[in-house]
Amino acid sequence: xLHIFCPHCGELRSEEEFHASGQAHxxxxxxxxxxTDAEWGDYMFFRDNPRGLHHxxxxxxxxxxxxxxxxxxxxTYEILETYLIGTKPQFTEQAAxxxxxxxxxxxxxx
Amino acid sequence: MTTANVYQQxxxxxxxxxxxxHQANLAGLIGKGRKNPGVRVxxxxxxxxxxxxxxxxxxxxxxxxxxxxxxxxxxxxxxVAKDETSLQWMGPDEWLLIVxxxxxxxxxxxxxxxxAGLHISVVNVSGGQQLLELSGPKVREVLMKSTSYxxxxxxxxxxxxxxxxxxKSQLVIRHTAEDTWELLIRRxxxxxxxxxxxxxxxxxxxxxxx
Numbered sequence: 001x002l003h004i005f006c007p008h009c010g011e012l013r014s015e016e017e018f019h020a021s022g023q024a025h026x027x028x029x030x031x032x033x034x035x036t037d038a039e040w041g042d043y044m045f046f047r048d049n050p051r052g053l054h055h056x057x058x059x060x061x062x063x064x065x066x067x068x069x070x071x072x073x074x075x076t077y078e079i080l081e082t083y084l085i086g087t088k089p090q091f092t093e094q095a096a097x098x099x100x101x102x103x104x105x106x107x108x109x110x
Numbered sequence: 111m112t113t114a115n116v117y118q119q120x121x122x123x124x125x126x127x128x129x130x131x132h133q134a135n136l137a138g139l140i141g142k143g144r145k146n147p148g149v150r151v152x153x154x155x156x157x158x159x160x161x162x163x164x165x166x167x168x169x170x171x172x173x174x175x176x177x178x179x180x181x182x183x184x185x186x187x188x189x190v191a192k193d194e195t196s197l198q199w200m201g202p203d204e205w206l207l208i209v210x211x212x213x214x215x216x217x218x219x220x221x222x223x224x225x226a227g228l229h230i231s232v233v234n235v236s237g238g239q240q241l242l243e244l245s246g247p248k249v250r251e252v253l254m255k256s257t258s259y260x261x262x263x264x265x266x267x268x269x270x271x272x273x274x275x276x277x278k279s280q281l282v283i284r285h286t287a288e289d290t291w292e293l294l295i296r297r298x299x300x301x302x303x304x305x306x307x308x309x310x311x312x313x314x315x316x317x318x319x320x
Contacts, residue, residue, distance in 0.1 A: 008186065008202050009187055016258065061280075062274055063273045064186075064200065064201040064202065064273065065273070066201050066202060
């Protein structure tokens with residue numbers, strides 16, 4: 001079972017105490033009334049689905065019931081860090097690039 | 111002064127108060143069971159539970175709480191107690207105060223007076239939850255069956271309190287003394303917890319205490 005570090009409780013807890021709540025760091029448009037339908041739709045419904053590092057919002061539902069952020073590798077499920085909302089992640093895609101896929105023979109791009 | 115509607119929520123008209131485990135008739139089970147049970151359960155019912163929220167980093171808040179209760183704000187995952195009153199950390203800005211039944215109205219008023227002008231919240235949640243006290247040499251075995259959290263004294267010393275997953279549901283475990291633990295259970299789950307405890311503690315012997 002995975003153990004996840006809750007930055008509020010300050011200790012590792014088992015995964016079943018947590019709930020993943022999707023992508024983190026989504027800024028709300030400052031003036032929703034001025035948004036086009038496309039902009040508002042993007043904000044409201046469209047989420048990244050990266051292969052590699054992903055910054056996510058998690059909730060420690062069974063413990064302190066607080067939200068926090070986590071950086072997770074969606075390929076290996078490795079959780080690199082957890083950090084408080086309002087702080088910046090240490091690990092970003094640029095700092096820790098994904099291992100490039102094996103030199104597999106690729107077909108012609110269509 | 112606050113505009114919150116603070117009033118005496120405990121009926122004083124002689125209305126009969128019943129705990130959420132009233133149907134289980136625990137009183138009728140007192141004194142029955144094995145001679146040397148591994149687990150003893152005691153229902154701490156009809157106490158006053160208050161949820162207190164505020165800014166932990168504000169010295170005025172900590173001072174106000176200390177003035178009203180005589181207790182220091184507990185840090186993460188801990189519990190402080192004085193006599194029958196206990197204050198427990200529930201989250202970075204949330205604490206649970208448990209006082210003897212009947213005192214919650216006066217305590218809430220004292221808290222509001224001491225914290226006047228601050229951005230706080232005090233909510234009486236007495237009707238929503240209660241405590242079950244487990245004691246005896248085999249309590250830790252029962253806890254180990256029920257939760258994935260490490261309840262070894264090295265990880266869970268006296269004075270610690272954690273919210274965690276327990277028997278497919280959630281509750282708060284409080285370690286109040288060596289071999290004495292408290293479960294903070296939700297009212298609507300009471301029946302389930304009582305059935306679970308009977309089953310989990312059957313092999314060690316479970317006695318009900320007054």
